Amino acid sequence: MSYTAPDFDPPQQRRFRRAPLAVGLAALVPGALLGWVVYEGVGKPGGNSGGGGGQAGAAAPRSAAATASDDAKVPGAGPSPSAARPLQGKVVVIDPGHNPGNFQHTSEINQKVDIGTNWKECDTTGTSTNDGYTEARFTLDVAHRLRTLLERQGATVKMTRDGDQPAWGPCVTKRAEIGNEAHADAAISIHADGAPEGDRGFHVILPASVHSGAADTRPIVDSSRTLGEHIESDFARVTGSAPSNYVGGGTGLDVRKDLGGLNLSTVPKVFIECGNMRDSKDAALLTSGAWRQKAAQGMSEGIVSFLHG
Template sequence: MSYAGPDFDPPQPRRPRRGPLTVALAALVPGALLGWVVYQTVGGGDGASAAPAPRGSAASPAPSTRSASPADDGKQHSGATPASGSLQGKVVVVDPGHNPGNFQHTSEINQKVDIGTNWKECDTTGTSTNDGYTEARFTLDVAHRLRTLLEAQGATVKLTRDGDSPAWGPCVDERARIGNAAHADAAISIHADGSAEGNRGFHVILPGSVHAGAADTRPIVDPSHDLGTRIAGTFLRDTGEPPSNYLGEGTGLVTRTDLGGLNLSTVPKVFIECGNMRDSKDAALLTSGAWRQKAAQGISEGIVSFLRES
């Protein structure tokens, strides 16, 4: 997401195979930072190799290595029939950030909605790479891939938007309500950042404690932190993308209280900024279909780990 947008305020400054690496990554202490240090130690920092799966993670399909382009929207991976599996009976809501139609509906997305702590605009346009590959396209692509992986584990997956429906939005408060109404066992909002060149890496946004107006995140703070920490570890391992070098102090984790999608959620929920679309190195990854499959795999394995323990 672009931090220039109204719902995204500028950031404040400042287990199949067992072994030592498996234990270190699975522990995630303190958070994703330890996973990054271990990852660098084994020479995985360039994303060329992946560490063994952490204890308790699902045996999942290998990431796609076929040639792909931004136009590869992942639809060939979506729409799978839910299978019997370890997540049978679990519900996951996947929220692909923004909407391609937001650019044509600026008056609608500028409507104010109540996010508990204050009022903010319904949604933003999101960001894009310098070559014009939009965040909205990226997030839907990853959401389709993620849905397929989770459905293969037996989960029921609901998307807050899909394809051209709706034409704009939904508003951030409605995105939260979709997860709440589904009684989701876990929810995730997928984004990519729009920061400056040289700022790169992923970060997972956790809900802070909010009790104001329509918002009360207190019951979901702890489970959301668990969910986000697991996703940070598996995303790092599967994609090779480093934790953000400009937010989170190297942990890959950021806590915020200004996001309506988190403030209004009554189910465990996190955001993930998969990388910075305005950085040339990150943009090369985000526009690769093969890498987006790895991103979906990393997110999926974190969610699976969380749901198996919950």
């Protein structure tokens, strides 16, 4: 915008001489802008074609994104499917001890079955805390948590009982049979003990070498011990619980030949007594959902290390 004083009117000749200058400048500005755009788009003389200017700068983030995407496809650059699911193709059988319905089916569970070394009851009712939280409820809850963890690792998981099925039992012979027929890579029977107050801690029960009647544990003794040692170590580490102070001499391991679920197994199998339900301090742990999750995590890590290690 121009300003003219009231009593001053510039001569026409001066206005005429300025017009060509204004027109020339107007013509030069678009040309200069066009030259700058071409200059920047093609690249500065002697410079790196990807190093500067508007287009090169816009391309940089896309290049970084493409690199990140490609890294995921490079072996070792990210977790492989086998690393993320180390138990892919493995079968694990979980045996939640006892059954809530056993109390209503005492005649059935008291039937004697052949476990190789002798005859024992088909099943038992199990124990409970002093407040009435039953072992059967505890074992099923931990089994469900363990199943979820193992399935996330890629394992195929089979349960010897689940929810209200079966209504009682199954017998210890059937529990072993389920693992055998599944050709399980590992099997675990979950329990809690019913010892006197003051007896505390957990222990893992391993099969003794038995060759009697229908029982022959000789092919699985060594592998079952390895499985048990892995579970004992990881269970203690994850839960913070100490090995039993009344069984196993502080090792957290016990060997028995009187359990049908172990005697009749043809696959690596262990029992775990997660704690003593009759001890008030152990009971406080066993009745805690947070602790039961840790218990399941400890078992899961032990099984993973056994099968994948």
